[in-house]
Amino acid sequence: MNIAIVIGIKTDSISPDRFPEWLQDIPQSLYNKSKENWGNGDYGLASDAGIAYYLQKFSKHNISILTKKDIQLKEFNKYDVIIGLYDPYYYANDTNNPNSYKKYNQIIQQTSAIFLQPLSLQKFVLNKKLYTDTLQQHKIPVVETISFSIRNNMNVDTMIQKINKQCLLWECQSFITKPQPGGFGIGFKKWDLQKINKNKQSFSSYVKSIQSQVRIEKPLLLIQKFVPEFERFYEVRTYWLNGKYSHSIGTIIDPNSLGTSGFEEVKFAYPENEYDEDIFNTYDDVPEIIEQKLVNRLKKIGKQVCQIIPKDKTKEPFLLRIDFGCCLDNQKICRDYFVNEIEYVPNLFPEYSTHKDVLKLVGNSIIKKINDIV
Numbered sequence: 221m222n223i224a225i226v227i228g229i230k231t232d233s234i235s236p237d238r239f240p241e242w243l244q245d246i247p248q249s250l251y252n253k254s255k256e257n258w259g260n261g262d263y264g265l266a267s268d269a270g271i272a273y274y275l276q277k278f279s280k281h282n283i284s285i286l287t288k289k290d291i292q293l294k295e296f297n298k299y300d301v302i303i304g305l306y307d308p309y310y311y312a313n314d315t316n317n318p319n320s321y322k323k324y325n326q327i328i329q330q331t332s333a334i335f336l337q338p339l340s341l342q343k344f345v346l347n348k349k350l351y352t353d354t355l356q357q358h359k360i361p362v363v364e365t366i367s368f369s370i371r372n373n374m375n376v377d378t379m380i381q382k383i384n385k386q387c388l389l390w391e392c393q394s395f396i397t398k399p400q401p402g403g404f405g406i407g408f409k410k411w412d413l414q415k416i417n418k419n420k421q422s423f424s425s426y427v428k429s430i431q432s433q434v435r436i437e438k439p440l441l442l443i444q445k446f447v448p449e450f451e452r453f454y455e456v457r458t459y460w461l462n463g464k465y466s467h468s469i470g471t472i473i474d475p476n477s478l479g480t481s482g483f484e485e486v487k488f489a490y491p492e493n494e495y496d497e498d499i500f501n502t503y504d505d506v507p508e509i510i511e512q513k514l515v516n517r518l519k520k521i522g523k524q525v526c527q528i529i530p531k532d533k534t535k536e537p538f539l540l541r542i543d544f545g546c547c548l549d550n551q552k553i554c555r556d557y558f559v560n561e562i563e564y565v566p567n568l569f570p571e572y573s574t575h576k577d578v579l580k581l582v583g584n585s586i587i588k589k590i591n592d593i594v
């Protein structure tokens with residue numbers, strides 16, 4: 221079997237002093253293919269390059285490493301299976317060109333190789349409005365979302381009118397906007413309805429800036445009620461490997477660092493059963509603990525989500541992340557978490573998951589997937 225892995229995300233990195241033992245002899249040439257610049261001459265190894273090295277070291281197959289210059293039909297046809305950790309959406313953002321997305325997609329459709337993750341899953345996940353509505357139809361808790369098509373001449377007055385109507389129904393004064401596909405924290409913004417009604421200037425400029433972003437797949441501007449708990453409760457990111465629960469990470473993103481393109485300020489937490497005091501005491505900020513009871517509840521919902529996502533003949537995705545936010549605005553005393561997001565090539569936070577060796581976990585999951593395909 222000839223296997224290829226496409227890398228080059230240059231983010232989601234791990235610093236050399238946190239490398240697991242198997243990673244310590246990674247060749248510089250592979251390191252250089254996907255590393256994150258931390259400034260002052262420091263670089264972290266991006267998660268995709270780490271996983272690629274794991275596959276080269278531990279799989280019995282021949283593993284080739286591809287980068288964006290290799291996204292060509294002739295090249296892809298040399299392989300039986302291609303793992304696209306650097307995916308079409310990444311490619312479009314990296315090259316700042318929506319045509320890159322189309323080109324990569326066409327090659328995936330035309331190639332004789334099996335490409336993972338499957339296009340059907342990618343398209344579903346890149347359409348947050350679609351999957352939010354789909355989950356809602358399956359009675360899975362989500363935040364109600366309305367949307368506007370991102371076009372060249374969006375009518376700001378009509379938008380404000382509709383938002384006013386909706387906020388009346390939602391009984392809220394603050395709402396948020398986020399473009400889809402988002403994913404890089406881009407374009408997230410919180411708004412005060414009264415202020416917009418007095419003066420629409422800043423909302424107009426925002427809409428203009430959204431129009432100028434790379435548009436792919438189904439470009440929508442999503443509107444939700446502002447959920448204040450995001451700033452106080454951990455968003456629980458649950459990881460699923462070949463359809464099975466693996467582990468979770470809780471994050472609170474500092475709201476001041478959201479929607480700007482730089483690094484987000486993040487506070488971390490881990491489930492009781494996955495918490496390793498010895499390791500976490502070596503972190504700069506010692507993380508908090510997430511109650512196991514909550515995680516167990518989320519695992520149940522996550523399983524249902526796994527059943528709903530589209531699958532091709534390769535079945536369960538080798539990797540999936542389901543993010544849960546807190547909380548739905550209802551009368552229940554017990555807080556109801558909702559599904560905020562699904563990702564098919566998520567950030568793994570290898571720097572903050574040292575107790576789990578996530579690169580190895582995902583590497584093994586890919587190896588298992590490849591063996592199943594054989």
Ligand SMILES: Nc1ncnc2c1ncn2[C@@H]1O[C@H](COP(=O)(O)OP(=O)(O)O)[C@@H](O)[C@H]1O
Nearest residue numbers: 396402403404405406444445446447450473561
């Ligand atoms: N309805 C909301 N109310 C308040 N904060 C939100 C809301 N939706 C998202 N956020 C904040 O914005 C962040 C990014 O939004 P998310 O939906 O995860 O998009 P992406 O990760 O694709 O940029 C979330 O992690 C959360 O901190």
Ligand SMILES: [Mg+2]
Nearest residue numbers: 403543560561
């Ligand atoms: Mg997110």
